[in-house]
Amino acid sequence: MAKSKFISYLSIFFFILLAANYEGANGHNHHYRHRFHPKKLFVFGDSYVDTGNTNKSLSISWKVPYGITFPNKPAGRFSDGRVLTDFLARFYGLKSPLPYMLRNLAGKKAFRYGTNFAFGGTGVFNTVFPGANMTVQTGFLKTLLDGSHYSQRDLDTSMALVALSGNDYSTYLFRGGLFQNIPAFITQVVNQLAINLKSIHDMGVKKVVVTSLQPLGCLPRSTILNSFSQCNATENTAVEFHNLLLRQAVAKLNNETANTNRGSPAFIILDLFSSFNTTIFHDDKFVNPLKPCCMGIKNGSCGVVNSSGVKMYTLCKKPENSFFWDTVHPTQAGWRAVYLTLRSSLSQI
Template identity: 30%
Template sequence: MANLSASYISFLLCFTTCINLISSHYLPENHVALFIFGDSLFDPGNNNYINTTADFRANFYPYGETFFKCPTGRFSDGRLIPDFIAQFAGLPIIPTYLQPGKRKFTDGVNFASGGAGALVESHQGFVVDLETQIKYFNKVEKSLRQELGDAGAKKLMSKAVYLISIGGNDYFTKNSSVSDEEFVSMVLGNLTVALKEIYKKGGRKFGFPNLLPLGCLPYMKAQSGGSCIDELTAIAKLHSAELLKTLVKLQSQLEGFKYAYYNLYQSFTERFQRCNDSMLRLWSVRRSL
């Protein structure tokens, strides 16, 4: 009887192991993973797990108070752009790469770090720069090959979408001795290196927002007496124009390279203007009462 029980337990263990192996290697034919790189616009909380200062963290209220009901490390009171994209694609919330514990990478992973730039020198020592994010990505790709096999990992990587928001922080820390054109070229040069590394691992589909009007962000206006800093906004516009040229060039050079480009600058400006118009109308109504 004891031998029978031992045999039965062994059978169950073997059966469970086989099922786990099958399920870990099987992905639906239409499955598309989402890999995310960038700065605070996309950071879901990676900075919670690095040695940095409160300036580069969002793990306190009022962050997170609407959707998650608690701070998660997102620089938002709720979800971020990648969270909505994941929902639209039928994916769960994409996991934070640096969060401890067992992680499932077949849906993708988020490497973004608030304050990060394309240049290693931007907020160096306080954030996870783009080059390091790519190193983490290479580790994930290796892990997926071990889990899915070379063919399975290659298929997943080639069907995946890669979202990247980077560059703004580089211009906040720009060296004044370098011309805007040279500096933008440096930033986009590093971004191009990262894109080619992802492409080499199988990545083909990329999504990019352009930069916000950096000089008109509340943080910057607070430092300039409430006025926009035109120089910062000008370099943001230059970056966005050159980014688009870079993507067009890469599409012509790299077979299968596809990209989507979202004009976040225009979207932000329009919403900001509508907000100002609404406030003016409200003020006019109150004065007439």
């Protein structure tokens, strides 16, 4: 199928579905005014929420210049500083939860605020990156329900943050998947994500917050093809289809759990798609927002040095003026700006 025909087909397909299913399928919780105060936060997903689980020997998140803004050294976060997990935890008055991989190095008090099970590069399915997929991550939580770490009562006063940022799709294309078949694969991904969301709630987690997929076509790895001047519309149309299916899946899950949650939704979508777009195109503090602060040179990438120790990347002078840190991840300033657009939604949970 010609690329132009496929773009037209996917756009028409998306808007037909949107018109037919949007009413009653929206996973947002605008009409709810209940305020939930979690005592613990459990985090599942990938690099957008990982705070130190990814293997040090394999991950750029443990290399300079990652972490230069916070905590002033590499600490496993895929940014110059804080990521979405940190801002969400702070909003609810919690410390950022302990990375699961540090569980044997910390005392019981370290589990007080929850646990972060997210691994950079992972998805709902196995990806090209090493690390636990979403199903394995939920299994990690089950192993901690032993009475010494967490009890069922702990889960009843807890919240889960689930982030899926597109690694399943990049792996699909890397392994030779055809882009014209991407709608079918998107359906598989969202169906599996829904299974994982239900599994987390069935364990007893009171509220499950899941992120919509951010505009992948606006990531620097895509915008570099046009000198960081505009987003890739084809990719973003596919993203909108993902988010449509996610809204439908979340609406279905909330309908199924309505009786057990007394009318308040158990599953809530955190709209990263809209918040990224709002911040990228309407926040004047960011200079050339589609261009990353840390950018590879000569086939290098952020954090990479050659055999002689020479940096294979360039670094901007002021990360606080860049929305993106590297070709995929926001800066701390970028995440803060995104978080600020989400606060009103979070206050209604």
